[in-house]
Amino acid sequence: MSLNLLIRWRKALIKERHVLDEIFNPRSIAVVGASPDPNKAGYHFFKGIVDLKFDGAVYPINLNGGDVLGFKSYRSLRDVPAPIDYVIVAIPAYKVPEIIEDCVVTGVKTVHIFTSGFSETGKADRMELEAQIAEIAKAKNVHVIGPNCMGIYHPKIGLSNFGIFQSKESGSVGFVSQSGGNTGDFSRMGLVRGLRFSKLVSYGNAVDLDSTDFMEYFAWDPETKIICAYIEGVKDGRRFAKILKEAAKAKPVLILKGGLTKAGARAVSSHTGVLAGSDSIWNALFNQTGAIQVESLSEMIDLALAFSYMSVPKGRKVGIVGIGGGASVAVADFCEKAGLIVPSFTEDTIKRLEKITPVAGTSVKNPVDSPVGHRVAVPEYEETLELVASDPQIDLLIIHLTIDWRIHTPEDRKNLHDLTEVLIKNKKNLGKPVATVLRSCQSLNSWQAFLEEQNRCSEGGIPVYLTLEDASNAVIKLIQYYEFRQKAT
Amino acid sequence: MSLNLLIRWRKALIKERHVLDEIFNPRSIAVVGASPDPNKAGYHFFKGIVDLKFDGAVYPINLNGGDVLGFKSYRSLRDVPAPIDYVIVAIPAYKVPEIIEDCVVTGVKTVHIFTSGFSETGKADRMELEAQIAEIAKAKNVHVIGPNCMGIYHPKIGLSNFGIFQSKESGSVGFVSQSGGNTGDFSRMGLVRGLRFSKLVSYGNAVDLDSTDFMEYFAWDPETKIICAYIEGVKDGRRFAKILKEAAKAKPVLILKGGLTKAGARAVSSHTGVLAGSDSIWNALFNQTGAIQVESLSEMIDLALAFSYMSVPKGRKVGIVGIGGGASVAVADFCEKAGLIVPSFTEDTIKRLEKITPVAGTSVKNPVDSPVGHRVAVPEYEETLELVASDPQIDLLIIHLTIDWRIHTPEDRKNLHDLTEVLIKNKKNLGKPVATVLRSCQSLNSWQAFLEEQNRCSEGGIPVYLTLEDASNAVIKLIQYYEFRQKAT
Numbered sequence: 001m002s003l004n005l006l007i008r009w010r011k012a013l014i015k016e017r018h019v020l021d022e023i024f025n026p027r028s029i030a031v032v033g034a035s036p037d038p039n040k041a042g043y044h045f046f047k048g049i050v051d052l053k054f055d056g057a058v059y060p061i062n063l064n065g066g067d068v069l070g071f072k073s074y075r076s077l078r079d080v081p082a083p084i085d086y087v088i089v090a091i092p093a094y095k096v097p098e099i100i101e102d103c104v105v106t107g108v109k110t111v112h113i114f115t116s117g118f119s120e121t122g123k124a125d126r127m128e129l130e131a132q133i134a135e136i137a138k139a140k141n142v143h144v145i146g147p148n149c150m151g152i153y154h155p156k157i158g159l160s161n162f163g164i165f166q167s168k169e170s171g172s173v174g175f176v177s178q179s180g181g182n183t184g185d186f187s188r189m190g191l192v193r194g195l196r197f198s199k200l201v202s203y204g205n206a207v208d209l210d211s212t213d214f215m216e217y218f219a220w221d222p223e224t225k226i227i228c229a230y231i232e233g234v235k236d237g238r239r240f241a242k243i244l245k246e247a248a249k250a251k252p253v254l255i256l257k258g259g260l261t262k263a264g265a266r267a268v269s270s271h272t273g274v275l276a277g278s279d280s281i282w283n284a285l286f287n288q289t290g291a292i293q294v295e296s297l298s299e300m301i302d303l304a305l306a307f308s309y310m311s312v313p314k315g316r317k318v319g320i321v322g323i324g325g326g327a328s329v330a331v332a333d334f335c336e337k338a339g340l341i342v343p344s345f346t347e348d349t350i351k352r353l354e355k356i357t358p359v360a361g362t363s364v365k366n367p368v369d370s371p372v373g374h375r376v377a378v379p380e381y382e383e384t385l386e387l388v389a390s391d392p393q394i395d396l397l398i399i400h401l402t403i404d405w406r407i408h409t410p411e412d413r414k415n416l417h418d419l420t421e422v423l424i425k426n427k428k429n430l431g432k433p434v435a436t437v438l439r440s441c442q443s444l445n446s447w448q449a450f451l452e453e454q455n456r457c458s459e460g461g462i463p464v465y466l467t468l469e470d471a472s473n474a475v476i477k478l479i480q481y482y483e484f485r486q487k488a489t
Numbered sequence: 490m491s492l493n494l495l496i497r498w499r500k501a502l503i504k505e506r507h508v509l510d511e512i513f514n515p516r517s518i519a520v521v522g523a524s525p526d527p528n529k530a531g532y533h534f535f536k537g538i539v540d541l542k543f544d545g546a547v548y549p550i551n552l553n554g555g556d557v558l559g560f561k562s563y564r565s566l567r568d569v570p571a572p573i574d575y576v577i578v579a580i581p582a583y584k585v586p587e588i589i590e591d592c593v594v595t596g597v598k599t600v601h602i603f604t605s606g607f608s609e610t611g612k613a614d615r616m617e618l619e620a621q622i623a624e625i626a627k628a629k630n631v632h633v634i635g636p637n638c639m640g641i642y643h644p645k646i647g648l649s650n651f652g653i654f655q656s657k658e659s660g661s662v663g664f665v666s667q668s669g670g671n672t673g674d675f676s677r678m679g680l681v682r683g684l685r686f687s688k689l690v691s692y693g694n695a696v697d698l699d700s701t702d703f704m705e706y707f708a709w710d711p712e713t714k715i716i717c718a719y720i721e722g723v724k725d726g727r728r729f730a731k732i733l734k735e736a737a738k739a740k741p742v743l744i745l746k747g748g749l750t751k752a753g754a755r756a757v758s759s760h761t762g763v764l765a766g767s768d769s770i771w772n773a774l775f776n777q778t779g780a781i782q783v784e785s786l787s788e789m790i791d792l793a794l795a796f797s798y799m800s801v802p803k804g805r806k807v808g809i810v811g812i813g814g815g816a817s818v819a820v821a822d823f824c825e826k827a828g829l830i831v832p833s834f835t836e837d838t839i840k841r842l843e844k845i846t847p848v849a850g851t852s853v854k855n856p857v858d859s860p861v862g863h864r865v866a867v868p869e870y871e872e873t874l875e876l877v878a879s880d881p882q883i884d885l886l887i888i889h890l891t892i893d894w895r896i897h898t899p900e901d902r903k904n905l906h907d908l909t910e911v912l913i914k915n916k917k918n919l920g921k922p923v924a925t926v927l928r929s930c931q932s933l934n935s936w937q938a939f940l941e942e943q944n945r946c947s948e949g950g951i952p953v954y955l956t957l958e959d960a961s962n963a964v965i966k967l968i969q970y971y972e973f974r975q976k977a978t
Contacts, residue, residue: 038898039864093849117849120814126848148850179815181891188893188930232818258815263831263855264822270852271814296819296958325609325760326668326747329721330785333753342752359615360582360606361637363759366752375528402670404677409527441677447936469785 020209020217023110023143024154024199026085027056030077030108032099033090034060034068041114042090043068048160052168055157057082077102086110086159088151093117096147097132104140111137111144112151114180119205119273120148127273134207148272149204150180153187155197156223171196173304174224176214178203178232178272179258182297186228190301192451194458195308198223205272212240219247226307227253228300233274237281245289249488252307252481253291254300257282290484292477302474305463310433313396313479317341319388320367322400323376327439327468328367331400334472340479342366349391356380375406375415382422389430397430398471399423400437407449420453424460435475437465509698509706512599512632513643513688515574516545519566519597521588522579523549523557530603531579532557537649541657544646546571566591575599575648577640582606585636586621593629600626600633601640603669608694608762609637616762623696637761638693639669642676644686645712660685662793663713665703667692667721667761668747671786675717679790681940683947684797687712694761701729708736715796716742717789722763726770734778738977741796741970742780743789746771779973781966791963794952799922802968804884806830808877809856811889812865816928816957817856820889823961829968831855838880845869864895864904871911878919886919887960888912889926896938909942913949924964926954 029049033042046060050069059080060068067073074080077087077099087108089099093115103111118130130147137144145151153161156170162184173195177183183202190197198221201214211231218227227247234240247253259268260279268274286293294300318340320331332342345353345366353364357380362370368384389397406416423436436457440450454464465471518538522531535549539558548569549557556562563569566576566588576597578588582604592600607619619636626633634640642650645659651673662684666672672691679686687710690703700720707716716736723729736742748757749768757763775782783789807829809820821831834842834855842853846869851859857873878886895905912925925946929939943953954960 115849121848123848177815179813179818181813182815182819184893185813185815185891185928185930188932188935192930192932230815258818258822261822261825263825264818266831266833266854267814267818267821267852267856267858270854270858271818296956298956324668324670324674325756326666326671326674326719329668329747329753329756329760330671332756333747333750336750336752342755344755359610359612360604363756365755365759367756369756369759402674404673439674441674441681442936443677443681444933444937444940446677447931448933451933467785467787 018217018220020213021221023086024152024217025157026110026159028059028082028084029054029056029086029088029159030059030061030080030084031088031090032061032077034062034073036066036068040090044162045088045090045114048162048166049158052155052158052160052166054159059084077106077108080106084108086112088112088114090114093126093129093147097129097136100133100136100142103142104136108142111142112149113144113147114149114151116148116204118147120271122270122273130205130207137208144208145201146204147207148180150183150202153183153197153200161200161202167191169196170198170223172198172223172225172308173228174198174218174221174226175200175228175230176203176211176218177201177230178206178211179230180204182230186230186297186300189297190304193301193305194454194464195301195304206235210235212236212243215240215247216243219243219250225251226304227251228304229253230256230258230297232258232268232272233277237277241285241289244285244291248289248291253289254294254303255286255291256294256297256300290481290488292481299473302465302470303477305465306435306474306478309458309461309463310435310478312482313433315395316476316479317343317393317395318398318475319345319391319394319396320398320400321384321388322367322369323402325361325363325369327400327402328363328369331398331468331472332367334469335398338472338476340472340476343393345388345391346393349387352387353384356383375412376419378418378422381419382426385422385426385430389432394432396433396435396475398435398437398475400439400468403438403440403446403449403453407445413449416449416453420457423462424457427461434462435465435471436462437468437471439467507706507709509702510710512575513641513706514646515599515648517548517571517573518543518545518575518577518648519548519550519569519573520577520579521550521566523551523562525555525557529579533651534577534579534603537651537655538647541644541647541649541655543648548573566595566597569595573597575601577601577603579603582615582618582636586618586625589622589625589631592631593625597631600631601638602633602636603638603640605637605693607636609760611759611762619694619696626697633697634690635693636696637669639672639691642672642686642689650689650691656680658685659687659712661687661712661714661797662717663687663707663710663715664689664717664719665692665700665707666690666719667695667700668719669693671719675719675786675789678786679793682790682794683943683953684790684793695724699724701725701732704729704736705732708732708739714740715793716740717793718742719745719747719786721747721757721761722766726766730774730778733774733780737778737780742778743783743792744775744780745783745786745789779970779977781970788962791954791959792966794947795924795963795967798947798950798952799924799967801971802885802922805965805968806832806882806884807887807964808834808880808883808885809887809889810873810877811856811858812891814850814852814858816889816891817852817858820887820957820961821856823958824887827961827965829961829965832882834877834880835882838876841876842873845872864901865908867907867911870908871915874911874915874919878921883921885922885924885964887924887926887964889928889957892927892929892935892938892942896934902938905938905942909946912951913946916950923951924954924960925951926957926960928956
């Protein structure tokens with residue numbers, strides 16, 4: 001990183017526009033290796049930005065010339081008759097240095113190198129090739145993302161990082177990832193589950209910009225409210241710790257650290273060629289900064305949903321409303337094991353619940369197992385939620401419903417729709433944070449209904465979980481985050 | 490339980506037909522409360538056995554007479570002109586005792602009482618009603634399953650316990666459950682995931698037959714190779730421990746114990762009216778018997794899949810083959826955290842892998858991250874699996890594939906099909922146990938492809954997991970089971 005860049009970053013700390021914001025907001029993009037052949041990565045990168053209708057000029061660069069997806073291609077970056085802010089490189093490794101030279105000559109600001117086959121191979125000639133690229137870029141002030149990565153996905157402006165499953169809908173979740181595959185998995189899985197993203201970046205071998213730089217940017221970025229990160233290794237531990245502490249103070253930071261076991265660390269070295277760092281160092285870092293460690297991308301999505309959609313719970317006392325005795329036992333067990341409190345309701349709440357709840361096959365204690373029946377009575381369901389939410393013993397609600405019983409006739413399906421409508425309509429009325437579990441056996445029919453209802457819920461600002469254990473885990477980590485922040489201030 | 494029954498059970502221990510086998514194999518069934526109204530539970534119970542084409546006589550019993558689903562109904566059990574082995578009762582609680590009297594008079598062998606609203610309500614009059622039923626049944630040697638439960642699902646003979654999502658396909662997994670909802674969830678989720686069942690039984694408040702009785706039966710039952718159980722409480726702890734020890738010696742036993750937390754225990758008492766028992770007692774029981782504790786129904790399904798389809802691994806050393814650097818790091822971390830060993834391959838294996846693996850974006854160490862590309866070269870994939878499986882360092886394989894990249898064109902879809910075909914075709918050749926992870930973002934398209942490929946794999950005898958962590962967890966518990974059994978003998 002140049003001195004110039006350091007000075008500009010210093011300025012960023014006093015709330016000016018962060019220097020990396022230009023990198024995330026290019027006005028023109030060229031794809032080197034763009035091709036009409038769907039077997040080439042360059043095809044998918046170019047198609048991605050075309051499909052998302054990128055808000056600026058796009059140029060396919062292809063040695064053979066011709067059209068790519070209806071766009072006239074150029075044989076070289078040097079032939080493009082206008083300035084280029086951002087270049088995506090998807091050609092074999094040994095050709096990359098000359099492309100970087102082209103970038104220098106034509107005044108390109110940022111190069112994203114998708115190409116792999118550099119230091120991560122552990123081979124001397126490949127490491128040298130990577131060093132060569134780093135040197136040219138550093139000397140000439142060209143920013144490099146990668147190599148061996150997927151680059152930037154910025155949905156709002158239509159900057160895609162591969163195209164498949166991507167959407168222009170944007171939201172408040174940022175993701176910094178050393179792994180390209182994890183970036184794709186996280187964005188696809190997250191979109192399906194109701195997350196919406198501000199910006200994603202995959203930075204691979206990180207010869208120039210790395211996790212620390214992007215962490216600092218996301219801490220600044222006004223579009224990003226929740227920072228998610230997949231990290232294999234960091235270069236300057238001291239600087240990373242400092243930036244992470246500031247980021248976690250500003251916003252929730254969720255980190256999946258890859259390579260904390262011996263076998264994982266060996267895989268990290270084959271993957272992005274870095275050192276993974278020890279378990280104890282990372283534990284200390286999580287404890288000191290309040291950044292939240294997650295164990296998988298699915299858990300990261302669960303937590304990001306809670307931070308995206310739930311208001312701040314006043315405490316750990318959860319009121320549970322659902323259907324099914326076994327599920328009620330399970331959710332009570334999961335909540336208490338996670339560290340939540342499942343208190344008894346006040347006598348007043350119990351009396352009122354008893355009035356609207358049939359005696360057989362139900363419980364009006366916490367968890368409430370009611371109202372029963374193949375089709376649920378909507379007014380009683382609504383009243384049950386209101387009674388539980390207004391109990392002074394309760395800080396937040398977990399609500400669970402089974403999809404499978406409610407999809408076999410149009411009337412059943414309508415009943416399911418009406419029940420989620422009650423949740424969405426009453427979200428504000430209830431006055432307390434709500435997490436929902438829609439339980440599905442995941443047959444194709446059941447999953448279709450799950451996705452429909454989940455999408456309605458997340459559009460209505462309610463997070464939906466697949467299992468009772470996922471919901472209790474997400475909720476306790478949300479609460480622990482706010483507890484940490486309160487102690488820290 | 491009567492003295493007579495005890496004597497017959499004693500005989501069962503010397504390998505005669507177990508006395509409960511008659512209960513699981515009735516030749517005729519009557520449903521009291523069978524109705525043409527789909528809002529009544531009796532409709533669904535009757536429809537279930539009709540839809541599964543029960544191998545015997547079926548009689549709807551309905552006070553109003555008339556036809557039910559084309560079957561002539563009777564106003565009372567006493568009017569049925571033939572012997573009835575099994576009666577399902579789905580009418581309000583206060584009417585149940587007179588039905589039990591009818592059963593006594595007409596010589597019915599087993600009554601399954603679906604009806605709830607008995608001791609689990611905690612109300613004195615309801616507890617008395619339950620005691621009354623228990624007394625009549627005990628005095629007259631009528632077996633009772635329940636009340637407050639779903640009864641028996643025996644797919645092979647078409648005895649359904651509610652009908653929704655049920656199938657006549659049978660397999661080797663038995664399930665004993667105190668909860669009706671959990672029985673439904675487990676059977677639906679399990680069927681979707683590729684499990685096939687011998688028999689399921691939900692026994693609720695257990696006034697007569699309870700978990701211990703059914704555990705003993707499943708230990709004997711030649712159709713059941715794997716015993717799964719959801720238990721809230723047991724009555725005679727000493728007898729249960731003894732039977733469990735014998736059962737776990739004969740077959741893998743997987744137990745989800747509900748109510749091990751305070752809140753869970755309170756929910757248990759509202760659900761089936763029993764005492765949950767302490768955490769330390771249950772821990773000791775698991776340690777002594779080798780029965781395997783699971784934390785959720787999903788985990789139970791994961792483990793039952795491993796026991797259903799995987800041969801016995803010789804040790805803990807796992808070879809991993811997949812696509813994606815981030816996923817390779819994650820699976821290595823998950824395996825090592827779980828207690829598996831991810832050894833380096835021999836130099837010979839590495840050299841051979843290098844010959845067929847491109848250098849960029851891959852790794853030929855363990856985990857293998859190869860062959861890359863949007864479409865995978867099938868012969869190289871097959872050779873990779875063979876090389877890893879034949880490495881003397883390796884005891885078993887975990888193989889992971891991403892669905893999402895392989896469903897957007899017919900060629901991609903065919904490639905995915907060809908890759909799973911390689912797994913199925915080579916299952917025996919590889920000579921070592923295999924677990925597979927098919928990773929999906931769970932969009933509707935992706936999920937459809939997942940289900941299609943998963944079904945092919947499970948028909949081919951390969952267990953499929955949704956996540957890398959689920960696969961490593963299932964595999965280590967499979968290995969630990971065999972380690973325990975080896976030590977115990």
